[in-house]
Amino acid sequence: MLSKELTQALNEQVGHELSAHNHYLAVAVYFAKRSLDGWADFFFRQAEEERGHAMKIVRFLLDNDVAPYIPEAKEARPQYADAAAAVESAVKAEQTVTAQFEAIMAIAQKENDYRALPLLQWFLNEQIEEEATASKLLDIVKSGINLFQAQDYLPAPHAAGEAEAGAEA
Numbered sequence: 001m002l003s004k005e006l007t008q009a010l011n012e013q014v015g016h017e018l019s020a021h022n023h024y025l026a027v028a029v030y031f032a033k034r035s036l037d038g039w040a041d042f043f044f045r046q047a048e049e050e051r052g053h054a055m056k057i058v059r060f061l062l063d064n065d066v067a068p069y070i071p072e073a074k075e076a077r078p079q080y081a082d083a084a085a086a087v088e089s090a091v092k093a094e095q096t097v098t099a100q101f102e103a104i105m106a107i108a109q110k111e112n113d114y115r116a117l118p119l120l121q122w123f124l125n126e127q128i129e130e131e132a133t134a135s136k137l138l139d140i141v142k143s144g145i146n147l148f149q150a151q152d153y154l155p156a157p158h159a160a161g162e163a164e165a166g167a168e169a
């Protein structure tokens with residue numbers, strides 16, 4: 001049985017993932033509005049992946065006899081000074097989420113919760129990939145390359161993570 005503290009932390013993380021979904025939708029809209037459809041597609045897909053993360057935690061809680069509440073997701077507006085600022089917001093957001101998972105992992109570790117630890121390790125691995133991908137995107141934008149041409153160099157969509165995100169924990 002999951003502890004109260006761990007249950008609460010995981011349930012809050014559902015909200016952070018839903019907020020990440022909104023955030024990426026806003027970044028996608030920023031690019032779509034400028035006809036940068038390759039960039040937009042990348043972030044629309046990323047948004048879907050964040051929703052998948054929220055669902056993965058919801059399913060895990062259900063499987064562990066918890067009926068999670070659905071937290072309010074933060075509003076996100078596609079207002080960025082430029083493309084670099086939009087992508088930088090993604091890098092920062094991923095770093096924040098990594099820290100959130102590390103904090104939840106510390107709770108699970110302290111409680112010797114062998115149910116939650118594999119799930120949390122999966123998320124941490126996912127975060128390492130997502131941080132790396134977001135940093136690559138930022139390097140591309142900062143290189144000064146034309147953003148339309150840069151669409152040929154966008155990192156491959158995160159297909160493996162997406163498939164796994166929909167799977168049972």
Ligand SMILES: [Fe+2]
Binds near residue numbers: 049053097
């Ligand atoms: Fe996520």
Ligand SMILES: [Fe+2]
Binds near residue numbers: 020050097130
């Ligand atoms: Fe993410």
